[in-house]
Amino acid sequence: MSTAADRWAAFPGPTKVLAAARELLENGKTGPGVTVRVTLDAAERDQVGRILGMAWEASTVPVTLGRLRKALHGLDDTLEDLLVRLGGPLDDRVAKRELDRKAAQDHLNNAYAVLTSVGIPEHAVALARTRRWLEYTNPDLAESRAQALALLWQHLPAADRPLPELANSLFGNPHHLDRDADLGRLAARLLAAAHATDPGAAAAAAGTALSADAWRQLWASVGVSCDEVSATVLVLNLPLAGSGAPAAIAAAAAETGEPVWLTARSLRRAWEPGPGLHTVRVCENPVVVETAAARLGPHALPLICVYGRPSIAAWLLLEGLAAAGVRLLMTCDRDTAGQQFLTELLRLPGAVEWLAAADGVYEESRLPDLLADLTPAPLAGT
Structure with a gap:
């Protein structure tokens, strides 16, 4: 049987107010001072005012849960029951x-427990949890x-x-562990x-695992090759x-003084320094190698070029x-990037700077000095 409150609730204005009040109560907002936020036109405000009173209708104050409860109590009803x-x-x-x-x-x-259950170290799983790796995105x-x-x-x-x-x-997908794949990165x-x-x-x-060199090193450490x-x-x-490929490749190229690229794949095979190899010069830019090959050919002293930041x-x-x-003996450009590379290279045991006293920011500026030092003593001055 319809009550006075039910009849009042059927009007558009009260319908809006009660819908907003339900939303508040269901979300735990029940205090008397909680505002029931609705937009009412003049007719709707008049409808709501039929139980809230003329004083409220004439004012600009909003509806509150406390005011609404009090008005319904006057009709022998409660907001929740209505x-x-x-x-x-x-x-x-x-x-x-x-x-x-x-x-x-x-x-x-449970998901992180799966990682621990297969033997992944606890400190690695803890970091994964802290960084939210499993649930990321x-x-x-x-x-x-x-x-x-x-x-x-x-x-x-x-x-x-x-x-x-x-x-x-x-x-079942050859790209599932790629460096740009979600699982590969994780x-x-x-x-x-x-x-x-x-x-x-x-x-x-x-934090550095996704750089190209770190990526290859990581997978190589567990026997997996990555486009080496x-x-x-x-x-x-x-x-x-x-007996490995590097020795054969380097020897064949050295016969004619031809520069040659060695890959990470080949350098993982068996190799060692050749007999009598005591010193090797190392530069940053290929122009040093190219010029040494053109002018000195097979007579140039051993030279390695890292070509920017050293690869794996x-x-x-x-x-x-x-x-x-x-x-x-190490040298790089003396700009910011080159000095960063040089600092990394000089951490190697026994590494020292090559021709540190020679003037010039870039290796090209020091090329005459570098070439002179690459010339074997018997050919000096020829």
Whole structure:
């Protein structure tokens, strides 16, 4: 049976007010001072004022829950009872949101637990949780990402497998672990963090994991190759020995004094410094190698060019030479970038700056000095 409140509620103005009041109550906003925010025209305000009173209707004050409750109480009704009669039970959206939040947190806890369960170090999983790697951009993907990472981890280290082949065998897509793929980026960060020895180092390693060289090094550390023919280093007359490809390639090129590019792939094969190789000069720019080859040919002293920031191929070669006790003479451009490269290179054991006293910001400015130093003593002055 319709009550006075029900009849009042049927008008457009009260309908707006009650709909807004329901929204407030369902979201836990129940205080008497809570404003019921609605836009009412003159006719609608007149309709609402039929129970709120002429004083309210003539004023400019908004409807509040307290004022609405008091008016309905005067009709022997309550706001909650009226709303239930009109639209069914009130939802407890606050409780529902809390349940949803707890369910989502449990879902994430389970996803990160998957990583720990396959042996990924706890400090790496902790970093992943702090950085929200699994739920990044889409929390719904956390579990599937965790399962994919767990599957990958269980197949590492791999036995000299190309990354696309590994991705295809595990996920049916050769590009699933690419550097621009979601899972590939996530896997690289997790690998970097896992290989670090402490949380601070893990965070730093993960932050640089997606650079081209760090990417190749990370996967190489677990037996996976990543387009290692694209990482190169330029050499001239560099005598290498051993059964691997670098020795054969370098020897063939040195016979004619021809510069040659060695790849990271070739430098992972067996090689060592050739007999009598005690010192190697290292430059930044290919023009030094090209000019030395043109003017000195096979007589030029051994020279390596890192071609800007050293690639993984350059590091493989230089670290191998340094570890074998070869003295490395380093030079780069003396601009900001070049000095950064030089600082990195001089960290190698036994490395010193090459012709530090020679004038010139760029290597091209010092080219006569560099060429003179690349000339063997018997040919000096010829």
